[in-house]
Amino acid sequence: MRIRIASLVLFLGFCAISVSAQDKYFTRNGHIYFISRMDFIDLDANNYQVGSILNIQTGEMVVTVLNKSFQFKYALAEEHFNENYMETHKYPKSSFKGFVKEIENVDLSKNGEYEVTVRGDLSMHGITKAVSAKGKITKDGQGITAKASFSILLKDYKMKIPSIVADKVNELIEIEVIFEYKPLPEK
Amino acid sequence: MKYFLIILLVFVIGGTSVLYYIFNKPHRNVSAEKPSYCCDAKSLCCEFQKNETTATEKYLNKVIQVNGIVESIEKNQKGCLVVVLSGGKSAESSDLMAELESSGTVSCTFVEKHENNSVPEKGDQITVKGLCTGKAMDVVLIECTFVKNSE
Numbered sequence: 001m002r003i004r005i006a007s008l009v010l011f012l013g014f015c016a017i018s019v020s021a022q023d024k025y026f027t028r029n030g031h032i033y034f035i036s037r038m039d040f041i042d043l044d045a046n047n048y049q050v051g052s053i054l055n056i057q058t059g060e061m062v063v064t065v066l067n068k069s070f071q072f073k074y075a076l077a078e079e080h081f082n083e084n085y086m087e088t089h090k091y092p093k094s095s096f097k098g099f100v101k102e103i104e105n106v107d108l109s110k111n112g113e114y115e116v117t118v119r120g121d122l123s124m125h126g127i128t129k130a131v132s133a134k135g136k137i138t139k140d141g142q143g144i145t146a147k148a149s150f151s152i153l154l155k156d157y158k159m160k161i162p163s164i165v166a167d168k169v170n171e172l173i174e175i176e177v178i179f180e181y182k183p184l185p186e187k
Numbered sequence: 188m189k190y191f192l193i194i195l196l197v198f199v200i201g202g203t204s205v206l207y208y209i210f211n212k213p214h215r216n217v218s219a220e221k222p223s224y225c226c227d228a229k230s231l232c233c234e235f236q237k238n239e240t241t242a243t244e245k246y247l248n249k250v251i252q253v254n255g256i257v258e259s260i261e262k263n264q265k266g267c268l269v270v271v272l273s274g275g276k277s278a279e280s281s282d283l284m285a286e287l288e289s290s291g292t293v294s295c296t297f298v299e300k301h302e303n304n305s306v307p308e309k310g311d312q313i314t315v316k317g318l319c320t321g322k323a324m325d326v327v328l329i330e331c332t333f334v335k336n337s338e
Contacts, residue, residue: 024283026287026324028261028269028271028290028294028324028325029261029262029263029264029269029294029296031263031264031265046265048263048264048265048267048296049263049294049296049320049323049327049329050323051287051288051290051323051324051325052287052324053283053286053287055283060283062283062284062287064284064287064288064323064324065323066320066321066322066323066327067320068247068248068320068321069320069321069327069329071329074210074211074212075212075213075214075215076209076210076211076212078214079212088247088248089244089247089248092243092247092320092321093321093323095284097283097284178264180264
């Protein structure tokens with residue numbers, strides 16, 4: 001009996017060690033790019049200050065984005081994005097909470113590239129909607145790079161398009177995401 | 188008729204150049220602006236941790252000058268320098284999103300044409316000026332430039 005308890009304690013101890021091993025990866029400099037293709041002009045923006053944590057064991061992924069950090073080529077477009085579409089003063093943040101499917105295929109012991117699917121809830125402009133994206137996870141040395149692309153519709157997030165340009169603005173926004181994760185330091 | 192054509196031409200040229208100007212409106216020059224607030228990284232993080240909504244209202248879209256100690260130096264995917272200043276303590280949490288948003292640091296992304304000869308080191312005390320875009324993982328400042336201590 002004593003041996004059994006001892007082995008159980010040992011086993012639990014081993015479990016605790018393996019749980020505390022490096023599961024979580026993070027980045028504070030993630031990159032999100034989006035583009036709206038229109039007949040007369042393409043409007044695009046970059047945000048290089050995206051925060052994210054990926055739990056490589058469970059596949060859980062969280063992303064937090066400041067809308068004001070999106071920088072456009074045209075200052076006028078940036079102004080319209082902040083004031084009319086995203087209403088940054090009311091909704092300063094967007095976020096994503098979800099899971100990377102097929103995370104179990106990712107083998108961290110060697111370098112490699114894996115096709116994955118990400119599913120979760122995207123919260124933006126006061127609205128939360130389920131989204132799904134095809135992506136790729138690349139293990140390279142110490143870090144992990146995650147890439148995904150998907151698209152959303154402006155009307156799904158209740159972004160009003162001024163009627164004067166309604167027939168010119170593309171409802172479809174194409175989004176690309178690139179996160180270069182590093183191991184999250186233990187606290 | 189001739190006058191009419193000249194007037195029309197003037198209007199067309201004038202209108203086009205006004206439109207062109209509006210469309211190519213220059214970006215905000217953060218480095219040339221005077222800061223609306225000056226504070227240290229610790230109290231800034233503290234304010235955001237106490238009440239994120241009021242702190243966001245106060246600092247969002249404002250140029251602020253922050254003094255703090257360098258915790259880490261990074262580069263973003265565009266190649267810009269990112270300096271992380273230590274702020275408050277990060278809170279423990281079992282929720283991954285709460286953990287992500289509890290880091291309690293200030294991240295300063297520098298302007299693209301930053302000169303590489305003045306990169307600080309971990310532990311240095313520095314003062315930066317940048318545009319606050321709110322708090323996600325860290326309190327984020329973009330378009331940052333160094334402020335000389337003598338200023």
